[in-house]
Amino acid sequence: MLLPMSCILLICLLSSFSIQIKATKTFSNLTLPHQHPYPEAVVHELQQKINVSLFRRELLGKTQGSCLTGNPVDDCWRCDANWAANRQKLAECGIGFGRAAMGGKNGQIYVVTDSSDSDPVNPVPGTLRHAVIQDEPLWIIFSADMTINLRHELIFNSFKTVDGRGANVQITGHGCITLQYISNVIIHNIHVHHCKPSGNTNIRASPTHVGFRGISDGDGISIFGSRNIWIDHCSLSYCTDGLIDAIMGSTAITISNNHFGHHDEVMLLGHSDKNTPDRGMQVTIAFNHFGEGLVQRMPRCRLGYIHVVNNDFTQWEMYAIGGSANPTINSQGNRYTAPSDPNAKEVTKRVETDDKEWSGWNWRTEGDIMVNGAFFVPSGGGMSAQYAQASSVQPKSAVQINQLTMYAGVFGDPRDNGDIYPGFNGAGTTTGAGTTTGATSKGYNEGPNSDGGDFFGMIFKGSSSQAAPLAPYSSIVFVSTFLSLFIVFNLDIITNYDILLSLL
Incomplete structure (x- = not known):
């Protein structure tokens, strides 16, 4: 039997x-050499x-x-139990569009022992800046808890893993992390917060190159023309501009298991509506917790293909997911908890775009859980019959979201971490930017309130396409x-x- x-x-x-x-049929809109065709x-x-x-x-x-x-x-x-002796196993655990990011796999272990950042042109051996600019693959770990207060942008070279497991690592200060025209970077288990603009100075980007840098935006992590990037289990908050921005033809990116809090413009994907290379941008956003004090852009998308899956959105003041210039947004198995403001219940926002223009954009909602009056306005392929039932699922799916996001952010941080950075006061943009009236779109249909009781359909209701x-x-x-x-x-x-x- x-x-x-x-x-x-x-x-x-x-x-x-x-x-x-x-x-x-083949996905034929290929604009980047490393864009996935399907x-x-x-x-x-x-x-x-x-x-x-x-x-x-x-x-x-x-x-x-x-x-x-x-x-x-x-x-x-x-x-x-012996993961610390096999740290590079992490490089085999990637998911989504950034799953091929190797980081420093098969490279030497580099131990950061010095938290200083005194000279961006000639960084001291043992510092994080010295580690990330090297040409060879490196797996970078930390000898102890440390706060690294940057003088200027921390510019990475390719094939690097920054692995904060086993230590409380905080990166803050001026410029913060810049990934520009590089590939294969993994950033794991670090805090990034209170980042401010910097620049008009020389900064070393490799052992053989020093370049002049203008004023930076003050992003937590800036991804510019780069590919095969994986940001996992980080906690990000209080930066002057975006917490994570990916622009100028960046692609093959996964942003997973992170905690975002206390910020206005959280995440920008795409440089401008007319920047053609961003049509090839492909980003997976999975298992993140969008927590306290967030206003908008979780993310704000342009042109590319964005998969938003199994995230927990517990607060926003304006909207959660926005976009312009016809991005494809595939929202699956997320929990969206709307704020109390009756004018901010809508999850989605088409930014400065007429209804007739965005009606054909492919924005899908599938298996998403809508809490406290939240609603997602689908369009294009997302309006087809196969997605009509996807507006709400039964509470058992919420249990899965709790399991999948229970460790979002740096390991050991509280899930709703409030303000865990005493001593930092207002260096970056916080909440309080106000709210806007959420537009009610015509023809929106919530569909039946059922997930069919299917265990394997609990996150992915039906078939997305x-x-x-x-x-x-x-x-x-x-x-x-x-x-x-x-x-x-x-x-x-x-x-x-x-x-x-x-x-x-």
């Missing part, structure tokens, strides 16, 4: 998998990773305690998923089949 029951459940899982990887394939791959992780947690959680969360990034490395043709990596994912589930089922048959029975 056990074997047929396990086989039936396995077949159901693989059938669900195969449905989502059907072929369709963005929907990346979306479906991420869906499957989340579903497999949640299922594994449900299946094995009783025997492995509370280690598994269902978050595929965290479950990839955190269950290893037909998927792209199978790329080679999709076949690998399929095979690895099959083998992983086969092993898991057999282990469960041997140990505790009651869990399987409870899922049928």
Whole structure:
């Protein structure tokens, strides 16, 4: 009896998998050499990773305690009690469009022992600035807790990982982090806050190049013409301009598991409405907590393809997701909690654009949870029948959001961290910018209030679209998923089949 029951459940899982990887027409608007030709394939791959992780947690959680969360990034490395001896495992845990970011994988470990930043032209060995400008791949860690007060922009070279695990690392001051015309950077588990403009000075960008820099914007992390970037488990707040901005043809970016708080213009994706290279921008925003004191731009998008998945939006004053110039916004399995202001209930905002112009933009909502009167206005493909039921799901999906975002931000920070930076007073933009009246769009239909009771549809209600043709990596994912589930089922048959029975 056990074997047929396990086989039936396995077949159901693989059938669900195969449905989502059907072929369709090629995504042909390629404007960047590193743009993924089939963005929907990346979306479906991420869906499957989340579903497999949640299922594994449900299946094995009783025997492995509370280690598994269902978050595929965290479950990839955190269950290893000896992770500190295998830090570079993290580079194998990426998801979404930035999943290929190698960072400093296979490079030497560089230990930052000096928190000073006294000379941007000739940085002292042992400082973070000295580490990030080197030409070779480096995995950068910290010898102790430290606050690094920057004199000017911290300009990175390619193939670097900044890994703050095991220490309380705070980056603040002037300029903060700049990723310009580089690739393969991972920034993990650090605080970035109270960043202010700086510039009109010389700054070293590599061992052999010093360049003059004008005035910076005061972003927390500025991504400019760069690719294969992964920002994970950071806490960002109180910067003069954006907390994270990606512009000028940047692509292949994942922003995951971060905590954002106390800021006005949180995240800008795209330089201007007419900057053609940004049509190739592809960004995954997953498992983040958009927390206290936020006003707008979570994110504000232009031109590209933005996948916003399984985030928890607990506060905004104006809107959560905005855009102009026809970006594709694919919102799946997020929880949007509207503010009390009756004029700011709308999640979405088309920035300075007439209704007739944006009606064809492809903005989708799928499996999103709407709380306190929040509502998402879809358009284009997002208005089709297959998305009509996606405006609301039942409370069990909210439990999954809690699990997936429970560790958002730097590990050890409180989930709603309030103001955790005493001694910093107003160096950056905070809340209080006021609110605007949320426009009520014509023809909006919330759809039925049900998620159908489907465990594997709990985050991804229905089918977001037909998927792209199978790329080679999709076949690998399929095979690895099959083998992983086969092993898991057999282990469960041997140990505790009651869990399987409870899922049928």
